[in-house]
Each structure stands twice: as structure tokens, then as C-alpha cells.
Amino acid sequence: MAQTPRLQVDHVSCDFDGRVVVRDVSLQVAPGEIMCLLGPSGCGKSTTLRVIAGVERQNAGRILVDGQVMSDDRDHRPPEARGIGLMFQDFALFPHLSVAQNVSFGLTGPKTEKSARVTELLERVDLAGYGQKSPHMLSGGEQQRVALARALAPRPKVMLMDEPFSGLDNRLRDGIRDETLQLLKEEGTAVLLVTHEPEEAMRMADQIALMRDGQIVQQGAPYNIYNAPCDQAAAAFFSDVNVIRGRVEGALTDTAFGQFLAPGYPDGSDVEIIFRPQHVKIDFDRGGRGPNPTAVDGVPARGVVERARFMGHESLVEFRMDFNQEVLRATVPAVFLPKPGTPLWLTVRRDRCFVFPHRG
Numbered sequence: 451m452a453q454t455p456r457l458q459v460d461h462v463s464c465d466f467d468g469r470v471v472v473r474d475v476s477l478q479v480a481p482g483e484i485m486c487l488l489g490p491s492g493c494g495k496s497t498t499l500r501v502i503a504g505v506e507r508q509n510a511g512r513i514l515v516d517g518q519v520m521s522d523d524r525d526h527r528p529p530e531a532r533g534i535g536l537m538f539q540d541f542a543l544f545p546h547l548s549v550a551q552n553v554s555f556g557l558t559g560p561k562t563e564k565s566a567r568v569t570e571l572l573e574r575v576d577l578a579g580y581g582q583k584s585p586h587m588l589s590g591g592e593q594q595r596v597a598l599a600r601a602l603a604p605r606p607k608v609m610l611m612d613e614p615f616s617g618l619d620n621r622l623r624d625g626i627r628d629e630t631l632q633l634l635k636e637e638g639t640a641v642l643l644v645t646h647e648p649e650e651a652m653r654m655a656d657q658i659a660l661m662r663d664g665q666i667v668q669q670g671a672p673y674n675i676y677n678a679p680c681d682q683a684a685a686a687f688f689s690d691v692n693v694i695r696g697r698v699e700g701a702l703t704d705t706a707f708g709q710f711l712a713p714g715y716p717d718g719s720d721v722e723i724i725f726r727p728q729h730v731k732i733d734f735d736r737g738g739r740g741p742n743p744t745a746v747d748g749v750p751a752r753g754v755v756e757r758a759r760f761m762g763h764e765s766l767v768e769f770r771m772d773f774n775q776e777v778l779r780a781t782v783p784a785v786f787l788p789k790p791g792t793p794l795w796l797t798v799r800r801d802r803c804f805v806f807p808h809r810g
């Protein structure tokens with residue numbers, strides 16, 4: 451039998467004054483699983499979290515935790531009765547309470563049990579011995595760990611996190627983020643985390659839900675979302691992409707890089723072929739000719755270097771292509787800085803290209 455999801459969101463919609471901000475959102479998060487809600491600013495990520503938390507009420511749909519209805523069109527449990535923990539970027543510790551009092555704030559039960567839980571959590575976030583300190587005596591990263599301990603203290607089944615690490619500097623962030631998520635996994639908490647940074651989502655998530663204009667447009671493991679994007683915008687959200695156009699004839703489209711499969715497209719339809727700069731291969735000009743065509747790489751097309759930049763772990767080369775006078779980008783995982791004006795030949799990995807309808 452399939453495991454009951456810790457968090458289940460079914461067809462949730464939310465509007466403000468008639469403007470739909472969250473549209474028919476459904477998702478499920480298993481115990482110990484991390485799902486990232488990823489999308490551009492204003493697409494409705496935070497509103498989705500607030501609806502799940504119960505601080506905003508949906509217009510349609512329902513929210514379940516461990517199979518129990520928290521909110522539907524009849525019932526609506528208040529936020530504190532949902533078994534859901536919250537962690538936001540602007541987490542606020544109570545300044546007049548000690549670290550230990552902050553952590554035990556949401557706990558009920560006998561004093562000795564509460565105190566044992568606080569000690570355990572402060573140890574787990576590497577702040578053993580900090581209990582009697584005041585929040586203002588702590589660094590930003592330490593305060594964030596106190597906030598995490600406070601959110602974890604009542605053993606929430608679900609943790610909702612809204613850009614929780616973006617206030618930290620880069621060096622601190624990686625460590626705190628990895629430790630935090632490890633801790634949540636060990637506790638079996640289902641985590642739904644909002645971010646607008648694809649790299650952060652790829653690094654953290656077991657599952658990514660890609661959101662746009664209030665809707666989830668694609669859901670899946672990071673590998674699948676990256677390698678099988680549902681449309682051009684989804685592909686472009688994760689990295690720079692190159693676009694060339696073609697017209698379909700007999701389920702194939704002919705381009706300067708050879709033929710591409712376009713199954714399901716009717717004859718005469720215009721398509722866009724999308725590929726990432728790291729899937730472009732560069733070859734030297736051999737007396738006006740490029741490399742011989744192969745099944746994987748297709749046909750070479752000539753371009754002239756416009757500029758080349760060293761990016762640290764790779765070089766980015768921009769070409770003006772002979773066949774359409776447009777710019778294509780290629781990355782090379784080494785120092786490769788050909789002079790502007792150098793003619794070179796490009797081939798693209800055909801198995802790493804995506805064909806989508808032309809957007810007009």
C-alpha cells in the first residue's frame with residue numbers, strides 16, 4: 451500500500467479581490483521528503499505556503515496532514531492546530547526571552563520533558579550551552595539555528611519554509627542549509643520550501659514543483675525537470691538556452707544542424723529547438739570545413755566568435771552564426787578564449803535538444 455503523504459494539497463485555489471493568485475495547486479510531500487516550490491517573484495509561492503499554514507484561507511480545494519483534513523470548504527483548522535511548523539527569512543526570536551525560553555515557547559507538558567527537548571535540540575543545532583544567552587548576543591547564523599530549534603521543538607509533521615536561508619551570507623548559508631535539511635529528514639518531517647533560485651532548489655530538493663502565474667506547471671525530481679522541461683520557459687528557468695527555429699515535414703525538422711525529430715507536430719508547423727550552451731561542441735575550421743556529421747552530433751554549422759569570457763569553472767563563447775546571423779552560446783569546461791573574428795564549427799548534442807511549438 452502506498453504511504454500516506456505527510457502533506458497533501460488537493461486542487462487549492464486562492465484569490466484576492468477576484469484576482470486569482472493560486473490556481474488549482476495539488477502536491478504531496480512524504481515523510482522526510484523535501485519539496486521545493488520554485489518560481490519567479492510574484493508567482494504565488496508564498497501565498498501557497500500561507501494557505502497551507504492556515505493564515506490565509508483558500509477559495510477551493512483541501513489540505514490534509516497525515517490523511518486528516520485541516521481545511522476544506524467546510525472545516526478550517528487554525529494554524530496552531532495543524533501540526534505545521536513555519537520558518538521564514540525574517541524569523542523573529544522573542545528578544546526579551548532567553549535562547550532556551552525561545553525554543554520551549556511552543557511546547558506543552560511537564561517542565562522536565564520540555565527542558566530535555568530544549569537541551570536535545572540545542573545540541574542538534576550545535577548550540578549546546580547557549581540556553582541562557584539572550585538572542586541579541588548571537589550572530590545571524592546562530593539566531594537562525596535557534597529559530598530552527600524553536601520550529602522543530604513541537605515535532606511538526608510538516609515544515610513550511612519561505613526563503614529561510616536567503617538572509618545569510620554565502621559561506622554560512624551552505625553549511626546551515628545542509629545541516630537544517632538533514633535534521634528535518636531525520637525527524638521525518640515533510641518539508642515544503644519556497645525559493646526563486648533554481649540552483650538552490652536543485653541542491654536541496656527531492657522533488658521540485660515549478661510554479662508560474664499561480665499554477666504548478668511541472669513537478670518531478672530535479673534531474674527530470676532539468677532534462678525534460680515541459681516548455682521553453684521551464685528550460686530557460688534553469689540555465690541560459692539557445693533557440694533555433696525550424697518547420698516540420700514528416701515528423702522531422704531540417705535545420706543548419708541537421709534533422710531533428712518532431713513527433714506529433716503536423717506538417718508545416720513551426721517549432722523551436724532549444725539546447726543549453728553546455729551541449730554545443732566546438733571544432734576548428736579545417737580549410738573551410740568542419741567535422742564530419744555523426745548520428746549523435748548532427749551536421750556542423752559555421753559561426754564566427756563575437757566574444758569569449760572566462761567564467762571561473764568554464765568559458766563562455768558567443769558566436770554569430772553564418773546561417774541566420776543570430777547569436778548562439780557555447781560553454782567549454784576549461785580555459786578556451788578564441789579571438790573575436792575566429793571562424794569555428796558548432797555541433798549540438800541532438801539527444802539533449804528539446805523541440806517545442808514556436809511561440810509566435
Ligand SMILES: Nc1ncnc2c1ncn2[C@@H]1O[C@H](COP(=O)(O)OP(=O)(O)OP(=O)(O)O)[C@@H](O)[C@H]1O
Nearest residue numbers: 466467471489490491492493494495496497498646
Ligand atoms: N494579502 C494579499 N492581498 C492582495 N494581493 C496579494 C496578497 N498577498 C499576495 N498578493 C499578490 O499575490 C501575488 C503573488 O504573491 P506571492 O507573495 O504569493 O508570490 P511569490 O511567488 O511568493 O513572490 P516572491 O518570491 O516575490 O515573494 C502577488 O502579485 C501579490 O501582490
